Amino acid sequence: MLEAFEIIPNLPVLVVTVPLIGGVLTIAMGRGKGPWAWATLITGLVFYFTVLLMQQVLAAKTGYISYELGNWPRQWGIEYRVDALNAFILLTVAGVSFVTTLYAQKSVEKEIPQDRHNFFYAVWVLAVCGLLGITVTGDAFNVYVLLEISSLTVYALIAMGKDLNRQALTASLRYLILGSVGASFILLGIGYLLMVTGTLNMEDMHDRLAALPDAVHNRTVLVAFALLLVGLGMKMALFPLHMWLPKAYTYAPSAVSALLSATATKVGIYMAFRFLFTIFGVGFSFVAMPAHVVLSVAACAGILVTGVTAVRQTNLKRMLAYSSVGQLGYIVAGFALANVHGVAGSVIHIFNHAVMKGGLFMAAGAIMYRLGRCDLRSIRGLGKRMPLTMAAFVAGGLGLVGFPLTAGFISKWYLVQGALEAPHMWPVAAVVLVGSLLAVAYTWRVVEAAYFQEPEGESALVTEAPLSMVAPMWILIGASVYFGVSATFTGEISMRAAKSLLGGAP
């Protein structure tokens, strides 16, 4: 069947076009369970495509697949280029989106009025389309267009939380303004690069920048670099440009928080990989320019400040949101080391954090589903009333801490190894350890409330969340434990991605 429809040779573009067309069609799927079933079908299909794509990339002799849209040569047309790095990110984004869509049904039923479900799932699928598109494309301007598709849909998704709390609207508008300013900086940066290189293809851009006689002193290149760094920092919520994130994740519908925390900022980091490593190259970004200093200082400050802030939160979703900024700090600190273990740790943590934080936000969403809120007070004694949900929360929390046998441990192992290998970067290793202690502190507050205090009021009467919420939650948490015990696959892929980013053999 795959051959008959020529699916295999067209996989890179199908990953974008199927959710693009499927997303628009979602609106026509009626008022009942139709939109949700359709969204599940589309995201499931896309997940299957990314699995096939991963197999293709691993089998490819060159180490990557190049796909020219409409058969236009890449100098003029748009090239989609998939190597080990973006095949892995595609798999992560599509997989988590699929599982989150399964989870969304009950949660959305409760949190969003019935007559808007078809629009909700339409925007949901389009957001996934944008995120996958950014990851698959090899064309710098295409990145901007798909970035705006994903951003616009994400603003709408966050604002859908307005029936729970009106602050969702202001959170969304604030993200819209900051996000658009960030995206405009990226657009401007791409413009300056176009001016110097005369091309929009990432590989060509890299070759022509490398051929410039004196790129380090070329003002246009420097301006492009600065603009892109700020724009990307905004998009990946790098401290101190993260101000939009906590409020947006707190007031978004629970399913949306789970989707965004697992995918949106990760794709922002993927863009940073492409711009800093693939286009500018390690030599320019990390040797000639002090990007590693700027990024690792910001990341380390972020880990510490948001860790302390997370400990002080009483709302579970807000606590997880601050923790997300800190965890993104680990990813940024990892690739700022610009050595194989650092970058590999960064890539592997993109996956590990996606499954852990996705599972944690799902647990918070399950509590929201039963209680209508998820503050430390209302979860008292829930360890007995909702054992599966709270156990998932604890397992995910241990992952954030980096406890052995969880996925978080593997990431931190790589990060610390990378930090000790790089010259004068040992403070990063120290910050990673202090950050883990802070994660212990905020996870413990939840454990203490859920297991060592007596339930009160309505919390004493609740029962476990429905299976359709608990099962997806445990799929993600289970994945985080599985890949913590057996990290061969994720480890090999991320080492391969790191080597190709750093300019070695793919």
Next chain:
Amino acid sequence: MTGALGIYNYWIYVLLMMIGLYGVIAKPNLIKQAIALGLFQTGIFLYYISMAVIDGGTAPVWTTILDGAQKFEGPYDNPLPHVLILTAIVVSVSVLAVALALIINIKRTYGTIEYDEIEAMDQADKRADYQRSQVVDAADDLEQRLEGHHHA
């Protein structure tokens, strides 16, 4: 014109962007923020369009000569940035549309579009929440103490 003044488009683009950025940061009125965001993005359009111009260039279209043969009469401006910016204009219109939709909803639920007033209302909500939880806490304490007393 030569020198720094000769590239006045670029001065205007930076000026437009900075006016926009100032508006986004300094204006508490949400509609004004949306306008400023539009201005900010318009600056970038001007930048892309200016980038495509070359000295003495004209529009890159086919010219039909009397005998029916078609040919290019160069030099031409680079059409690529123009095409790119058409896309970016569409994006910017969509951003504005989403922003206005949000502002309408904010006006409906908060009754104002002044950012500082909205912030004050959110803070008041938070304080009310906190006070409610304090009251509930005190009640719990009392209940527990009474229970303890009862048992004793």
